[in-house]
Amino acid sequence: MNETIATIHDLRSIHGNFSEREVSNEDLQTILEASVRAANASARQSYSIIVIEDADMMKKLCGYAGSKLLLYCVDYNRLFATAAHLGYDFDADGVVSFVTGSTDTILAAQTAAVAARSLGIDSLFTNGIHRGDINRVYELLNLPRTHCFPLIALILGYPTQEPEYLKGRLYGPGVIHYGSYKPLSSDEIEEMLAYYDNPDGHMALNHAWMEKGFAHYHDWFFKVWSARGEASATKSQMFTLLESAGFLETTLPDVA
Ligand SMILES: Cc1cc2nc3c(=O)[nH]c(=O)nc-3n(C[C@H](O)[C@H](O)[C@H](O)COP(=O)(O)O)c2cc1C
Numbered sequence: 001m002n003e004t005i006a007t008i009h010d011l012r013s014i015h016g017n018f019s020e021r022e023v024s025n026e027d028l029q030t031i032l033e034a035s036v037r038a039a040n041a042s043a044r045q046s047y048s049i050i051v052i053e054d055a056d057m058m059k060k061l062c063g064y065a066g067s068k069l070l071l072y073c074v075d076y077n078r079l080f081a082t083a084a085h086l087g088y089d090f091d092a093d094g095v096v097s098f099v100t101g102s103t104d105t106i107l108a109a110q111t112a113a114v115a116a117r118s119l120g121i122d123s124l125f126t127n128g129i130h131r132g133d134i135n136r137v138y139e140l141l142n143l144p145r146t147h148c149f150p151l152i153a154l155i156l157g158y159p160t161q162e163p164e165y166l167k168g169r170l171y172g173p174g175v176i177h178y179g180s181y182k183p184l185s186s187d188e189i190e191e192m193l194a195y196y197d198n199p200d201g202h203m204a205l206n207h208a209w210m211e212k213g214f215a216h217y218h219d220w221f222f223k224v225w226s227a228r229g230e231a232s233a234t235k236s237q238m239f240t241l242l243e244s245a246g247f248l249e250t251t252l253p254d255v256a
Helices: 003-009 025-035 055-062 077-084 095-117 133-143 186-197 216-230 232-244
Strands: 047-052 068-075 123-126 146-157
Touching: 003 095, 025 047, 025 068, 025 095, 047 055, 047 095, 055 068, 055 133, 055 146, 068 095, 095 123, 095 146, 133 146, 186 216
Parallel strands: none
Antiparallel strands: 047 068, 068 146, 123 146
């Protein structure tokens, strides 16, 4: 296994227990420079990365704090400003812009996480920014209201305690499909369920299913975890924000 592959296999989330130890500015710059190397559609880098160093601000934004928080936003405002500067019209409305911009954004974010890990710095991706009133994120950080959406926060830092194990991953049928899509057979589903139930695989989100006496991890997952649903307020606010940002068109464009 080469060093890059080893770093990727060594990725792990730190679920909030970051120590006081600071990520150096030099490392931060290395991570940011690596982050923007990610592939991006039409050489547009349709994102902005807001760097937060204030722990109180981090907590307000997402409920967690570490040494640094990188907020990755889908963002076309730099392009709008450039178009206006040169006297051109520019269009970034609609779901295609959002999907493409989100792809640019998330690739840059994951590249930062890998770069950080290669420097011995841990991370946590969190969508805590979408819990509660998402408007606070716009207000606290002066985000543009149009063509900008805070997609994911990446917290960087050092853990107070080494995680006991790496979380497992599915690999194989149902995840990797060679040639064409292959739905899982019943036997393959049974195998997958057993794989999740085996504590040595560390697949479960947490141990609540065992502690609460569920026979299988997925009994807990469907009955308890998924049944919480998304808060309807979050759902409707996210829709409204994406719509007012210009990323959701409520009337379909004419197709000639
Ligand atoms: C979109 C997204 C949101 C996440 N939000 C949280 C979060 O709010 N809190 C948390 O503790 N972990 C969060 N995670 C981390 C996952 O729980 C973690 O990646 C998963 O359990 C696998 O563990 P690992 O990253 O250590 O392998 C999030 C991950 C992603 C990709």
